[in-house]
Each structure stands twice: as C-alpha cells, then as structure tokens.
Amino acid sequence: MAKIAIDAREYSTSTGRYVSKLVENLEQIDSTNQYLILLNEKDFEWVSFSNPNFSAVLTPFKEFTFGEQLGFAKQLYRLKVDLVHFGMAQQPLLYLKRSVTTIHDLTTVRFINPDKNKYLFLIKQQIYKLVILYAAHKSKRVIAPSNFVKNDLLNYTRVRAKKIIVTHESADKIKQSAEPLKALSGQDFIMYIGRPTPHKNLWRLIEAFNNLKGAYPELKLVLAGRMDNNYRAIESRVKQAGISGVVFTDFISESELRWLYENCIAYVFPSLSEGFGLPGLEAMAHGAPVVSSNATCLPEIYGDAAHYFDPLDVQAISSAIADVLGNQELRSELIKNGHVQVAKYSWNRMASQTLAIYNAVL
Numbered sequence: 001m002a003k004i005a006i007d008a009r010e011y012s013t014s015t016g017r018y019v020s021k022l023v024e025n026l027e028q029i030d031s032t033n034q035y036l037i038l039l040n041e042k043d044f045e046w047v048s049f050s051n052p053n054f055s056a057v058l059t060p061f062k063e064f065t066f067g068e069q070l071g072f073a074k075q076l077y078r079l080k081v082d083l084v085h086f087g088m089a090q091q092p093l094l095y096l097k098r099s100v101t102t103i104h105d106l107t108t109v110r111f112i113n114p115d116k117n118k119y120l121f122l123i124k125q126q127i128y129k130l131v132i133l134y135a136a137h138k139s140k141r142v143i144a145p146s147n148f149v150k151n152d153l154l155n156y157t158r159v160r161a162k163k164i165i166v167t168h169e170s171a172d173k174i175k176q177s178a179e180p181l182k183a184l185s186g187q188d189f190i191m192y193i194g195r196p197t198p199h200k201n202l203w204r205l206i207e208a209f210n211n212l213k214g215a216y217p218e219l220k221l222v223l224a225g226r227m228d229n230n231y232r233a234i235e236s237r238v239k240q241a242g243i244s245g246v247v248f249t250d251f252i253s254e255s256e257l258r259w260l261y262e263n264c265i266a267y268v269f270p271s272l273s274e275g276f277g278l279p280g281l282e283a284m285a286h287g288a289p290v291v292s293s294n295a296t297c298l299p300e301i302y303g304d305a306a307h308y309f310d311p312l313d314v315q316a317i318s319s320a321i322a323d324v325l326g327n328q329e330l331r332s333e334l335i336k337n338g339h340v341q342v343a344k345y346s347w348n349r350m351a352s353q354t355l356a357i358y359n360a361v362l
Contacts, residue, residue, distance in 0.1 A: 001034060088103075173256075305338040
C-alpha cells in the first residue's frame, strides 16, 4: 500500500472540477492505497469521503505565495508520502521527492489578465513560466488533458515525449432540475458560460452577435458567469457601443445553467486557447448544438460534433452562428453528434488511467 497525496487546493472552483472528479472516482476504484487530499480552509470544512482510505488534510497555502513555496514544501516533507500528485502546475519548487503534475494548458504563459494588477501579474507570469519548466522536468510524469496540450508542452519544456501522458477529461449532465431564468423565458438566445478573460475572446463574439441583429432582431446573447472586473469592463464597452440584446447573468446556479443549456439555440465557444474545452462538451451533454472556435485543442475534443469558425475573424463567427440558426438539419446533426461525442469521455476512465500512472511511478 502506497501513501499518496493529491493537491486539491482548487477543489471547489471551476478549475478544480478535474481534481474533484479525480478524487471522487479514485474513491470508487482504489481500495488499496492511502490518499491524503490536500484542501484549502473553505473546502476542508465540508468535503468528506466515503472510502476509509481517503482523508482530508488542511493545506492553507495559496498559489504564487511564499507560503506555498516554504510552508507547503515543509508540510509535504512532514507527511512522508510516497507520491504527490499536483493537480496544477503551481507547486513548491523546494519539494524534490517523487511527484506527478497535471498541466492543463499554457494559456497563462501567453495571455495577460487585465483584472489583475498589470505589473504584479507580469511578475507572476514570469514565475509561472519557470514553475512550469521546473515542474515538467522534476516530475516523474506529466499529465495533459489533450494531445494538443501534450504537443504544446513538448515544444515548450523539451521533456521526453513518453514522460507526458494524456488522460482526457469528461462532462456530466447536471443532476439538479432545470430552473428557468425568468427574464429569458420565451426568448431566443445563444449563450456562453465561463470567465471573461482575454483569451476567451468575448468581444469578437459580441461583435459577431451584433452583425446578426439585422437578420435576427429579437435574438439575445447570454453571457453567464460571475460579474468580475473583466465582465464589468465588457458590459461598459457594450453600453458605450450601443449594442442591444447582450444579457449578463452574473452568478447562476447549476439548475439555471442546465435550463440555459437546454433552451439555447446554440452554445458558442469563441476561445483562443483551451486545454480541453469542458463547457462545450457539457453543452452537448444537455442537447445544445455547439458552434466553436477551431483553435488549439477544440477540434480534437469536439470532433464532428461542433460547427467551427476562425476565432480571429468576426465575420466567420457571425456566419457560423447564422449557419446553425438558419439550418434545422445542421442543428439536429450537431445535437445528435454531440451526444455521441460526449459518450466517448469518462471521468472513471480518466481516474483509472491516472491510477495506472501512480502505479508505474511507484
């Protein structure tokens, strides 16, 4: 029996979906190894496990802090584990014992976040570049969510190809009953769910939507996600440009998200950079036709279940959306292919593949 620690400090965030699903499925398939699940203070208070081999460990060290570099490293050495799985690239550089690291993508290496202090973010970005390089070389294995990310990492880090293992993620249908957003009931709308950071390319989506208003004057564009400074800046820009029909939902529940997926005319994903593209796959699981950027990993993950466009070309985005709005046969084909595509992925299989990586390293 091995003692394995999993860095789950992002457990309940949107980016932590990967690690929470990994832990949930490892509980079901592994009754041999002992697991220490490293949680932040908020998650430590409520997360529990059904498998007696799993236990929570409080790890109150935030990413990109001296606490992470010094306190977290000290904690890991004290735990005396046989293996640490870091669920993201951020990790203590001073921890030199056996580890596996999941690197989801290189987006942070290439794009800035205007919601953060510009100079502080640039400093962190340079540190992040070094951390990725160091983590890739010191880890026994690197896990990537797509072949695109694997190849991107090979070019960026120059590690051996056999060191990087691809384990595809998955998407689940939301279990809660659908709850309508009253302001949108009876409305025709296309939608996007997620963060509004620059690589998500939302302004080009808004411009493409505005191009469609002549042919579809009643159509709405729903941008779902918690209102942060980036969303507020986009909202202000929309008002200044006099663009009507853009709906900012702010935070929505899982029930409301399910209703949006099930009632939208199309889910549009204009992103410039993704490691896996989970939202589009989740939209397919709920029967939404997906119109997607052809950038990075998205054609690999979505296959023939999406209608693609060049995300740098506003007219191409407009045309692709118009294709789906005006062609019921295409919509039906995308919905059918979407259900087939989602069935190709499995969180349980991802966990089994990850367990095989642990065993190989141990």
